Amino acid sequence: xxxxxxxxxxxxxxxxxxxxxxxxxxxxxxxxxxxxxxxxxxxxxxxxxxxxxxxxxxxxxxxxxxxxxxxxxxxxxxxxxxxxxxxxxxxxxxxxxxxxxxxxxxxxxxxxxxxxxxxxxxxxxxxxxxxxxxxxxxxxxxxxxxxxxxxxxxxxxxxxxxxxxxxxx
Amino acid sequence: xxxxxxxxxxxxxxxxxxxxxxxxxxxxxxxxxxxxxxxxxxxxxxxxxxxxxxxxxxxxxxxxxxxxxxxxxxxxxxxxxxxxxxxxxxxxxxxxxxxxxxxxxxxxxxxxxxxxxxxxxxxxxxxxxxxxxxxxxxxxxxxxxxxxxxxxxxxxxxxxxxxxxxxxxxxxxxxxxxxxxxxxxxxxxxxxxxx
Numbered sequence: 151x152x153x154x155x156x157x158x159x160x161x162x163x164x165x166x167x168x169x170x171x172x173x174x175x176x177x178x179x180x181x182x183x184x185x186x187x188x189x190x191x192x193x194x195x196x197x198x199x200x201x202x203x204x205x206x207x208x209x210x211x212x213x214x215x216x217x218x219x220x221x222x223x224x225x226x227x228x229x230x231x232x233x234x235x236x237x238x239x240x241x242x243x244x245x246x247x248x249x250x251x252x253x254x255x256x257x258x259x260x261x262x263x264x265x266x267x268x269x270x271x272x273x274x275x276x277x278x279x280x281x282x283x284x285x286x287x288x289x290x291x292x293x294x295x296x297x298x299x300x301x302x303x304x305x306x307x308x309x310x311x312x313x314x315x316x317x318x319x
Numbered sequence: 320x321x322x323x324x325x326x327x328x329x330x331x332x333x334x335x336x337x338x339x340x341x342x343x344x345x346x347x348x349x350x351x352x353x354x355x356x357x358x359x360x361x362x363x364x365x366x367x368x369x370x371x372x373x374x375x376x377x378x379x380x381x382x383x384x385x386x387x388x389x390x391x392x393x394x395x396x397x398x399x400x401x402x403x404x405x406x407x408x409x410x411x412x413x414x415x416x417x418x419x420x421x422x423x424x425x426x427x428x429x430x431x432x433x434x435x436x437x438x439x440x441x442x443x444x445x446x447x448x449x450x451x452x453x454x455x456x457x458x459x460x461x462x463x464x465x466x467x468x469x470x471x472x473x474x475x476x477x478x479x480x481x482x483x484x485x486x487x488x489x490x491x492x493x494x495x496x497x498x499x500x501x502x503x504x505x506x507x508x509x510x511x512x513x514x
Binding site for chain 1: 387471
């Protein structure tokens with residue numbers, strides 16, 4: 151059987167894809183690297199000021215809320231313009247994350263896995279007028295909170311967004 | 320198509336439309352456009368850079384850097400239809416730069432051998448045990464190295480730029496088209512001889 155040019159070329163493409171394929175995780179690695187680059191370029195990274203274990207008698211590894219027991223942990227983050235308190239509580243096995251931003255300004259809040267490179271897949275919430283926000287069913291594992299102020303400064307420029315370092319839920 | 324633009328294979332033609340659309344969406348503010356562009360073009364860049372003779376590890380670095388460069392200078396790509404060429408040409412230039420910097424140059428024979436050996440870890444490799452594919456793979460392996468590289472590029476790269484491909488293969492621009500034809504003919508002959 152004589153193959154046409156197109157058939158041959160398609161077969162050649164398939165052969166190389168089979169015998170010398172790009173690593174399966176290469177595209178994911180690229181996207182993760184681009185996400186980090188994006189963060190470094192545009193997002194102010196908050197720093198963890200304090201971790202407060204609000205439940206007496208509960209022992210857990212750093213930044214980890216243990217499974218099963220009722221537990222509450224608060225993490226306080228600070229940046230140049232804002233302070234953010236994140237509280238992770240587990241009651242009867244149900245986990246919840248809420249928090250406050252000081253000063254309170256309108257913000258969009260996103261919550262998602264630290265390594266997730268798909269911003270559209272993150273959970274979304276908004277800061278209310280008192281500065282509070284809540285995620286009733288946060289994901290587990292290494293997580294970050296992204297905050298985007300919706301106000302503009304006096305010159306009309308958008309206020310810079312900021313993000314917490316990764317923490318474990 | 321300009322005079323210096325090679326007709327790609329059917330695979331690369333389909334990729335071209337998907338990549339162009341994804342880039343347009345990304346530039347219009349849709350972040351999923353960048354995801355799609357990276358997923359569809361990363362394998363293409365892989366084959367383009369591997370055809371430059373870089374080993375797998377160096378190829379991964381070149382592919383990563385190509386994407387970083389794009390994100391930093393996406394504004395310089397004025398025409399979405401130029402995105403695949405922008406990426407492939409950029410990756411090829413970076414590949415040359417890296418291979419010139421490399422203190423130890425891997426012998427070409429190793430690389431060609433690599434490409435001929437089925438990767439034991441790849442599940443796909445086990446699928447391609449049927450006669451037709453392995454005959455074609457062996458036939459491809461009997462072609463001159465330059466033919467193997469050129470066919471790999473035009474099979475994967477959407478609308479490749481002859482000038483850049485020619486420079487990479489150290490051939491005159493005008494000989495790419497006729498060489499591509501001769502290589503395909505040789506491949507047919509090799510296949511005929513095998514059956």
